Amino acid sequence: MAPAFGDKSSGAAVGGDGVHVMVIPYPARGHNVASIQLSRELVRHGARVTLVNIFDNISPDRLLVCRRESIAVVDVGVCPDAPGPGNLPYLREVESVQGETEQVVAEIGLPAVTCIVSDVFLGWTQSVADKFAIPRFVLCASPARILASLLYMPTLAAQGVVPVQSGEVSELVHIPGLPPTRRGDLSPAVQASSIFCQHFYAQYLHRCCQPALEAAGWFINSFEELEPSCIDALRSFPYERVNSKKPSPIPKFFPVGPLVDDAYLQLLNSESVQGSSFVEPEAPYLRWLNKQPTDSVLYVNFGSVVSLSIRQIHELAFGLEASKQRFLLVARISTVEDTHEDHPVLPEDFVARTQETGFVQFKWVNQLDVLSHPAVGGFLTHCGWNSTLESICRGVPLLAWPFQADQMLNCRFLVDEAKTAVEVRKGANGFVSSEEVARAVRQLMAEPEGEDAKENVRKLRDKVKAAVSDDGSVQRSIKTFLAELKTRVRASN
Incomplete structure (x- = not known):
């Protein structure tokens, strides 16, 4: 039976080997799509998934998909009346649901949450994962090169490259995995002239980019064959944790895209005109x-x-x-x-x-x-x-x-x-x-x-x-991730 929505005690069918993944999307349409599609893939491979619906932002049609595919959904937070500026309007407001999220993790039934998979812009979820001694994996709803720039942003800040001043937008910056890049092509969050930067630069850097470096691994909304050189660079570059005493882990990157509506992928194999x-x-x-x-x-x-x-x-x-x-x-x-x-x-x-x-x-x-x-x-x-x-x-x-x-x-x-x-x-x-x-x-x-x-x-x-075929690179990424989680579950029992 599918779970009831909005009921924090409801849950989906128990997955194999006790694997229970909590997926937390950033409350925006594109981010919801990526998170729900990843959740569906995990369920298809036998995992139990609980999806956290911040500010009741997930649309009814996508909630229906979750219900149909036995993805449990829990609602947290009340949407603010006046969201902040920019293309990530809830960047500051989403931190208000940290306490509720911790309560959900604490009260959830067996099997307990094995790990958190959360959007790269929800850096506070690293603190939730640390509190319960479970790993956090970051989901980047963008391509590999965007994740590469996010992970390298604290280094650019330490070098004084960001925030980018108006006279520097044409200067080049070198980010591992990317060709030489104009500074003006980086996120508005690091462009000194943008309203988004003026409001959220510190929040973006220290509450999003820096926590992303603490993660146990990273999901990318791309696939190996689309960005091979960038993904290889991500896996080989020694990213440093600036503010953490934790040892740097072996980078684990899981390209699982394209995380788009299933209809697009089904048509790849369809004979329909x-x-x-x-x-x-x-x-x-x-x-x-x-x-x-x-x-x-x-x-x-x-x-x-x-x-x-x-x-x-x-x-x-x-x-x-x-x-x-x-x-x-x-x-x-x-x-x-x-x-x-x-x-x-x-x-x-x-x-x-x-x-x-x-x-x-x-x-x-x-x-x-x-x-x-x-x-x-x-x-x-x-x-x-x-x-x-x-x-x-x-x-x-x-x-x-x-x-x-x-x-x-x-x-x-x-x-x-x-x-x-x-x-x-x-x-x-x-x-x-x-x-x-x-x-x-x-x-x-x-x-x-x-x-x-x-x-x-x-x-x-x-x-x-x-x-995306049965023996393709995307399926191998999902299977590798779940195999590692199952090993962790067995070791903790």
Whole structure:
């Protein structure tokens, strides 16, 4: 029987060898997706999993998935009325649930919690693990290069490299596992000019990055074949624990991505025709896509967090129009910074002028349906890692326009290393002109660079298929992790 939700005494079926993993996501959509997908994998391999739902942030549909797959869920904390600024709005507030989390660990039934797997931005969970003498494993919902930068951040702070001053953004920094990197491409949390840094720099460094170095191991939302050199560097670099007397352990890194919705992975092995609808076949945007030639449409969607000014949205619209390429534009009012009834989201008559080549959707779309449609030949994205992995799984090349968080480093990887993307070049103050939008769109959709990106991303899709197969690298990572936990359980009995 599936567990009841919100009941701290409820639990899932007991896993093999007494392995009981407590998974604690950071309360944000992308982080929830990664944590739940990892939890599902652990359950499938016989572990018992309890998922901690901070601020009741996990959506009802994902809670239903947990119930269906016997993942116990416990709720902790009350969501604050006014979350802090930045792309991690609850960074300070989440520490308020530490006491409740400790109580859950203490009161949970047998088998007792074997280990904690928590998001990299929940550094306080290391103290919870230490209190109960159980290991903590960090989950990074981003690629290996982001974890590499997080683990190296205390060293950069000791060297005086961060926080990055405005005159230093073009200078290069050397992080193990990464090519020479512009300091300005590091997280906004270490950019002195950003509001996020001004509020949370010390919190980010000492309550997130530093505790990550104390962990017994690290899960990465990537796979061996995607970032081999970076993952090798992670495993070999002697990270130092600055404030701990614990001996440095042998690094244990478990690449277990892509941690995306199961439907994307199931389609890798499906014989169904690309483009068949999986959710809402009669949606107007899908009916429009059905009338477009193969690989002809650019899908434009900046996700649920990024917001653009009216001026920037208008430049984007003018650029799409000038490119003469087909497009599906998602323009939801909730992602507009300065919306006002006197300032329409899109330029006047834009929809009417572009009705032969474009479709504007003012509500959510089902991204699986769109990326799976044969008419879609490119994806203009903010380079969020979830969207990036979903696009790779469907073999769709990217037009990279990053804004915040890990997106700049993701962009550099996609453009410079994986070569699955064309970059949208920003001008002064990060603004992108309509001329640049048109240039980048044409380059991806109608020029040789776009053909190269398409070929490379489809090669990566084949690598994903191999990695998640029964004998692939992802399954080996999960099995290795659980084998080590079982050994620990047996040794403690």
